[in-house]
Amino acid sequence: MQQPYNTLIAQLQERIDAERIITDPTLTLAYGTDASFYRLVPKLILQLDNLEEVVFAMKACYALNIAVTFRAAGTSLSGQALSDSVLITLTTNWRHHEILNGGEQIWLQPGVIGAEANKLLAPYGRKIGPDPASINTCKIGGIAANNASGMCCGTAQNSYKTLAGMTIVLADGTVLNTLDDASVAAFRRSHSEMLDDLTALARSCLDNPPLAEKIRHKYRLKNTTGYSLNALVDYQDPIEILQHLMIGSEGTLGFIADITYNTVVDHAFKASGLFVFADIETTCLAVSELSKTRVAAVELMDSRALASVADKPGMPDFIARLGAEGNTEAAALLVEIHAEDDPGLSEQSDALTNLINGFAPIETVPFSRDPQVCAQLWGVRKGLFPAVGAVRETGTTVIIEDVAFPIEQLAPAVRELQELFTTYEYHEAIIFGHALAGNLHFVFTQAFDTDAEITRYGAFMDAVAKLVAVDYQGSLKAEHGTGRNMAPFVELEWGSEGYALMQQIKRIFDRTGILNPGVILNDDSDAHVKDLKAMPAADTLIDKCIECGFCEPVCPSRNLSLTPRQRNTVYREIQRLRRSNEDPARLAQIEHAFQYQGVDTCAATGLCAERCPVDINTGDLMRKLRANHSAMATTIARWTADHFDGVTSVTRLGLNAANGLHGLLGGSAMRSASKAARKLSGNRLPLWTPHMPRSAGKLRQPSGLKINAIGREKIVYFPSCASRNMGTEKDAMDARPLFEVTLSLLAKAGYEVVIPDNLNSQCCGMPYQSKGFPETAHSKAKQLEAALWQASEQGRLPVLMDTSPCASLSKDTLRSDLTIYEPFQFVAEFVMPRLEITPQDEPVMLHITCISRRKGLAGVMQKVTEACAKRVVIPEDIQCCGFAGDKGFTTPELNASALSPLKAQVPEDCREGYSNSRTCEIGLSEHSGIEYRSILYLVDKVSQPVAGK
Structure with missing residues (x-):
């Protein structure tokens, strides 16, 4: 590393x-x-x-003249x-x-995520x-720095137009809070020259009417090409000019x-409707008329876009029919309307339907308020980008460009854009976009592995730039930001006068040029075809990854090691180095690092x-890599599976022994001893x-339970191996193991319980699957399937599994005619209707497990818990606890990182938390300071049999 960076590191430390x-x-x-x-690749x-x-x-x-770039979520395109050089990212402490x-x-x-x-x-x-x-991934810093907009935002509600104030750090480290009078006054004194320069720049624009009018014209469209020059004509106060120039500056000004x-x-x-027209001309005429109404969003999709999703689940039938009939001219509008009340929505819906019918749509889905129908319609639009990404050839990347045309010229612009696709052989390219703003996205696939492909891309972009910026006087970047991609074309769009203004702005804010160099302004006319990302084949499980980062907010290891995007990036590099054999030392280093950063710390939640x-x-790939076991390890796994009863008996003995030591030594000494032993073992x-937990002891039906024998129904109860082995913690509020609580609750509800045969030998296979032994798991x-099939009378009886991971895996792997429930859904459907619930006053925490989120059970879990407690707290920013089977024991830092925001969100008067996974509850208790346990404990605590039954 060069000396200036070594000096910088020494200072930073x-x-x-x-x-x-x-x-x-x-x-x-x-x-x-x-x-x-x-x-x-950053140096630092x-x-x-x-x-x-x-x-x-x-x-x-x-001071060292070292370049700096800021990163929020990294979703910028x-x-x-x-x-x-130096990349600055932010810790989780920037979410206030x-x-x-x-x-x-x-x-x-x-x-903060949008x-x-x-x-x-x-x-x-x-x-x-x-x-x-x-918006589910990108962060506020990036939204503001890119002046990102969207489907309903248009030009009236973007960051520029809705800005009230901000705190800025300039290149020299000066801090300005534009909403603090004292800060503003101090800045006016310390940076008077800078503010004078901005005032003079604004005055020069107003003194040049043609330039001022050009600026106003450009921002009637969506426009993020270059700096926000509209600040120079919209404001006179230099503080207002300064903060509005920061919007869309992409980290190049501060x-x-x-x-x-x-x-x-x-x-x-709200309501949404889908309308298909015979050709793009008719479609765009409809857009022009809709733009004069109060419509909230109008999304345009060309014929290729519609064809790309025709075979996807949930699409309206006529989309596939259009393709089958060879209709290559049709285009569609997805329209959303908003109103303050129900009558207003009805009135608007009727008026717009009449307007649209005037353009003779050939297919329609009328305006609907049904959330399911609306979700289906927006699924058409949201499926366009992945539809192209999913079918691209391995080794290519997906490129999405966004441009804006004047609405009155939208139809010929689309036609000419489609002609460019044909000329440059981008036959898979599709067009869609926010039609009200004349904002079109086009998506295509591109390889960068040969000079010929790079040349083709460069020529295509030159042609696009001329079409948009020169022929139609449109915007080369409507909402995705200039970046490196359009930096060489900024002058083409803005002309020499506009470009000179931008160069002056850059010099005023960043005299030494250390802030994100090469972005927005770049003297290299070929910058957009340099430093291109290779996307080499790595594994079919991840080859379609486009590195968008949408996965990152839900990854439990995101603040500890790598995210799914980052795992895929590193694994691609590993595979490239293996094939090329260009740097064996580098390969060895990255493989060693990846074992922990990628494989070991992945929770594989899905x-x-x-x-x-x-x-x-990406968890599937990590499990695949874990499956590279020695013959001895595979033999041991099979042996434990064949002797599962004995293995679990030893586990219970171990838990009893640990609990005995805990009682003898005390919690503090026991924890210290455990940490020391773990460290000496090399964290093994x-x-x-x-x-x-203590040992759960042997499964037995508690005495004293009275089951109503009249007309009772049977259910099958399969206590998971976790609940069969793991009892409660030492000082639990309720010392009963989970299976006793479950039997108590089922007795109250009047059920006869059937327990599968050979229970202690049964397992759903989850421990083996997570550790990469798929054959043993299968x-x-x-074996469990056979036992449940018999116990359920060949699928006639419902099956309750008392932990969600087991229930979820079993539903995915066992025969479909077995009806399997996890605790919350079972309680909601079978237990609560038979009980009288008296919700408790004391607040409770609720953890929604990752598998429950995937299965769409979050709403059910919340509803059940809220029926049992008057105040339920669901913590923010926790999608998965990171315990991941036994990783809470073997890789405890994963659990600690995933749950780092938890303790601060527990109310002072809260003493209990609930979930539906025994192992997750151990980590939740450790990192919350309260006891977490199965929701079945809470339901049993607050319920009574219905009187008279």
């Missing part, structure tokens, strides 16, 4: 923890990846914890979040927020204006440390697949915690 100053080449590759089709990554650290780091980089003025404003730090901001505002009937498609938005109304009454546009489950021994599953 004075104030910043060494583990947050990252130089490891595997991690810089992984953490430096973003959603664009460019690849730069800083994970900064607070504003003081940002100021300190920026001053150090400024144009290459603006990459660096081959405050609701202001009854929800009319919201103060946000840059680490959808989280809207969730905070939902009780007030408000939302932030920007609504990018990546760092946005927080932002306050003026929020917008989130209408409760939540990533739920968020992935192309349904990739599992870590004991005070919440380690064998145990088949």
Whole structure:
């Protein structure tokens, strides 16, 4: 590493923890990846914890003239979040927020995810204006820095238009809070020259009417090409000019440390409809008329776009029929309307239906308020991008460009764009977009592995730039930001005068040019075809990954090691190095690092697949890599499966022994001894915690239970191996093991319980599957299937499994005519209707397990818990606990990282938490400070049999 960086690191270590100053080449590759089709590897990554650290780091980089780039979620598509120098990312400590003025404003730090901001505002009937498609992943810092918009946002509700104020850190480390009078006054004194320069720049625009009018014209369209020059004609106060120039500046002018938005109304009454027209001309004429109404969103989809999703589940039947009939001219509009009340929505729906019918649609799905129908319609639109990504050839990447045309010229522009696809042989390319703003996205696949492919892409982009910026005077980047991708074309779009203004703005803010160089302004006319990201084949399980990062917010290891996107990036590099044999030492280093960073710390929950546009489950790859066992390990796994009863008996003995030592030594000494033993073993021994369960003892039906014998029904109860072995913790509120509580509850509800034969030998196979022994897992599953088939009278009786992971795996792997339930759904359907519930006053925490989220049970879990307690707290930012079977014991740092936000969210008067996974509950108890247990304990505690039955 060059000397300036060594000097920088030495300085940074004075104030910043060494583990947050990252130089490891595997991690810089992984953490430096973003959603664009460019690849730069940082020399240094800083994970900064607070504003003081940002100021300190920026001053150090400024003094040494070292380039700095800021990264939020890394979902940017144009290459603006990459660096081959210093990349600054933010820790989870940048997620603070405050609701202001009854929800009319919201103060946000840059680490807050956009959808989280809207969730905070939902009780007030408000939302932030920007609504990018990546809102479930992208963060406020990126939304503001890119002036991201979206489907309903248009140009009236983006960050520029809804900005109330912000805190900025400039290149030299100066901090300005534009909402603090004292900060503003101090800044006016210390940076008077800068403010004078901005005032003079604005005056020069107003003194040049043609230039001023050009600027106004450009921003009647969606436009994120270059800097926000509209600030120079919209405002006179240099502080207002400064903060509005920061919007859309992509980190090239400074760092946005927080932002306050003026929020917008989130209408409760909504409806959506889909309308297909004979050709693009008719479609665009309809758009022109719709733009004159109060419609909320109009999404255009061309014929190729419709064809790309024709075979997807849930699509309207006529979409496939259009393709079958060879209709290559049709185009569709997906229209959404909002209103303040029900009559207003009906009135608007009727008026718009009459308007649209005037353009003779050939197929329609009329306006509907049904959430399921609306979700289906928007599924058409949201399926377009992944539809292209899923069918691309291995080794290619998916490129999505976004441009804007004047609405009145939309039809010929689309025609000419389609002709360019044909000319440059992008036959898979599709067009869709936010038609009200003339904003079109086009998606195509591209390889960058040969000079010929790069040349083709370069020529195509030259042609697109001319078509959009010159022929139609449109925007080359409507909402995705300029980045590196369009930097060479900024002058083409804006002309020499506009480009000169941008160069002056850059010099005023960043005289030494250290802030994100090469982004927005770039003197290299070929910058857009350099540093291109290779996408080599790695494994069919992940080859479709487009590195968008949508998976990251739900990954339990995201703050510990790698995310699914990063795992895929590193594994691709491993496979490339294996094939090329170009650097054996580098390969050995990255393979060694990946074992822990990638394989060992992956919880393999599958939540990533739920968020992935192309349904990739990176956990499947990690399990596959774990399956590379020795013959001895495979033999041992088979032996334990064949002797499962004996193995679990030994487990119970071990739990009893640990509990005895706990009683003898006390919690503190026991914890210290466990940590010492684990350290001496090289972290091979599992870590004991005070919440380690006691042995559950032998399964027996508790005495004293009275079962109503009249007309009782049978159910099958399969206590999981976890609940058969693991009892409660030492000082539990209710010492009964879970199977006793379950039998008690079923007795209250009047059920006769059937227990499968050879119970202690039975297992769903989960322990073997998670450790990479799929054949052994399958064998145990088949054994359980036979037992349940017999116990359920050949599938006639429902089966209750008392932990959600076992129930979920069994539903996926056992025969479909077995009806299997996890605890919450079973209680909701079979138990609560037979009981009198008296909800308790004491608050409870509820943990929704990752498998329950995947199976769509979150709502059921919340409903059941709220029926049993008057106050239920579901913690934010915890999608998975990270216990992952036994990783809470073997890799406890994964569990600790995933649950790091939990303890602070437990109310002071709360003493109990509930879930539906015994192992998860151990980690939840450890990291919350309260006892977590199965929801069946709570239901049993607050319920009584219905009187008279």
